Amino acid sequence: MIELLRDLNVGLNEAPTEQAMAQLSALTNIPNHHIDRLGQIWGAQTLRTLLDIAETKLELNIRLLAGSLADYGRAVRYWWRNVETEIPFDDYSERPTYFVSSNTHTLANLLSGYALAREAELVKFMADNDLRELQDLYQITLGAQGAGRENLLYYILKKFEQQYPDQIEERIQHERQQGIYRIAVRHTFDIEVQLIALNQLASDTFDGRLLLPQIDHLKRSDALIINIDYPLGMAANLILEEIVYNLQEIRGIFSIGKAATLNGRIGDVMIPSVIHDEHSLNTYLFDNCFVAEEVVPYLQDGSVMDNQKAITVLGTFLQNEDYMSVFYEEGYTDMEMEGGPFLSTIYEMVRPKRHPHNEVVDLHNAPFLVGFLHYASDTPFSKGNNLGSRSLSFSGMDSSYAVAIATLRKIIASEV
Structure with missing residues (x-):
C-alpha cells in the first residue's frame, strides 16, 4: 500500500x-x-x-463530553441558558410552543420565502456557472404541475451560498424580519436552535404548499415553534427534558428526519406508530398524528408507508446483517437515533414518574400532538450503506421537504 x-x-x-x-x-x-x-x-x-x-503510527484518545448523567444534565442546562439569553421574547416561557427536531434549512426556507424572492438571481447563477443538469431540471419544473420548482430553488440557494458565503448574513436578516430567529451554539452541544414566532410570519411569502384556508388567522396566534438541529441518542432525551421544564404549554412534539429502511428505497417516507428504544429497552406505542395522505401530495418520488415499526439504535456503525435481521423478522423496518429518547421524555410529561425500563409503554393518551416522520436515506442491508453514511444531495430534497411541509401544515392547521 x-x-x-x-x-x-x-x-x-x-x-x-x-x-x-x-x-x-x-x-x-x-x-x-x-x-x-x-x-x-x-x-x-x-x-x-x-x-x-x-x-504514521497514530494513537487516538477519545475525550467524553461528560462522565456522568449529572454532568450531562449540567451541560444541557448550560446550553439552554445560552439559548435563553438570545430569545427575543420576555414571555416566551408562557407562550404555547411546538417542539420540532429537524434540520435547520427546510422550515426556514418554506416560511421565509427568501429563495423564491431571489429566483431570477438563482437562475442567473445556474447559467453563469454552467450547471446544466440543474438548468434542465429547472426547465422541466416550469412546464410540469407540482414538479418541485421550489425544492430546486432551495437546493440552488445552498450552492449559491457556498460560493458566496457573504450572502448568508443577508438571508439570516431576512428570516429575522419574518419572525425566524437563529440562535447559534456557543457552549457544549453543537445543536443550533431556531425560534419561530407564528404571528410575525408573512403568509404571502410562504411556499405555496403551506397555504391553508384562513391562514391569515395565524396573525392571532401567540404560539412559537422551537426547532432544534437533530439531537441524537440520549441528548434527545436530555435536551427535550430541559426545554419542557422551562415552558408552560407544549402543543406538539415532532421529530422529522433521516432514517434507514429495511424494506424500502432511498427517498421513501415512513410513519411509525411503534418505536422500540435500545436505550431504555422500552417499546413505545403511540398515536402518530400523521397519516400517509398528509405527505403523499408533496412527494414526487418514493412511497409513503404508515403504521410502521421503528427502532432507535445506539449508534450509526453498530448494525450488521445478522443484527438487523432479528428486528426485521419482528416487523421492524425503520431505524433511527432519537425517537426512543424523545418518547421517554414524553412519558415523563404525561406520567408522574420516571420512564420505565424494558416494558411495553402505551402513550396514546398524550394530551398534545405527537408526530414522527422519517425519510429513508440509507438501506443498511445493502453493502456499505450503513445508517448515516450517505449524503442525499438533491435527491433528498423531495422527501425532506415533503415531511417538513406536512409538519408545518399540521401546526398551521392547529392555530388557524
Whole structure:
C-alpha cells in the first residue's frame, strides 16, 4: 500500500487521476464511490493524506463530553441558558410552543420565502456557472404541475451560498424580519436552535404548499415553534427534558428526519406508530398524528408507508446483517437515533414518574400532538450503506421537504 501511494504521489499538489483512484479502490477493497468522496474532501491533498496515514503510527484518545448523567444534565442546562439569553421574547416561557427536531434549512426556507424572492438571481447563477443538469431540471419544473420548482430553488440557494458565503448574513436578516430567529451554539452541544414566532410570519411569502384556508388567522396566534438541529441518542432525551421544564404549554412534539429502511428505497417516507428504544429497552406505542395522505401530495418520488415499526439504535456503525435481521423478522423496518429518547421524555410529561425500563409503554393518551416522520436515506442491508453514511444531495430534497411541509401544515392547521 505504502509503495503504491509513493508511486502515485508524484504530483503532491495535484488532484489524483481517475486511474489512481481506481487502483486505490482495487487495492483497499473500498468501493469507488467512497474513494471518490475522499477525493472530494481532500482534493489535491488526497494522495498525500493517505500516504501520511499509511506511514504514521497514530494513537487516538477519545475525550467524553461528560462522565456522568449529572454532568450531562449540567451541560444541557448550560446550553439552554445560552439559548435563553438570545430569545427575543420576555414571555416566551408562557407562550404555547411546538417542539420540532429537524434540520435547520427546510422550515426556514418554506416560511421565509427568501429563495423564491431571489429566483431570477438563482437562475442567473445556474447559467453563469454552467450547471446544466440543474438548468434542465429547472426547465422541466416550469412546464410540469407540482414538479418541485421550489425544492430546486432551495437546493440552488445552498450552492449559491457556498460560493458566496457573504450572502448568508443577508438571508439570516431576512428570516429575522419574518419572525425566524437563529440562535447559534456557543457552549457544549453543537445543536443550533431556531425560534419561530407564528404571528410575525408573512403568509404571502410562504411556499405555496403551506397555504391553508384562513391562514391569515395565524396573525392571532401567540404560539412559537422551537426547532432544534437533530439531537441524537440520549441528548434527545436530555435536551427535550430541559426545554419542557422551562415552558408552560407544549402543543406538539415532532421529530422529522433521516432514517434507514429495511424494506424500502432511498427517498421513501415512513410513519411509525411503534418505536422500540435500545436505550431504555422500552417499546413505545403511540398515536402518530400523521397519516400517509398528509405527505403523499408533496412527494414526487418514493412511497409513503404508515403504521410502521421503528427502532432507535445506539449508534450509526453498530448494525450488521445478522443484527438487523432479528428486528426485521419482528416487523421492524425503520431505524433511527432519537425517537426512543424523545418518547421517554414524553412519558415523563404525561406520567408522574420516571420512564420505565424494558416494558411495553402505551402513550396514546398524550394530551398534545405527537408526530414522527422519517425519510429513508440509507438501506443498511445493502453493502456499505450503513445508517448515516450517505449524503442525499438533491435527491433528498423531495422527501425532506415533503415531511417538513406536512409538519408545518399540521401546526398551521392547529392555530388557524
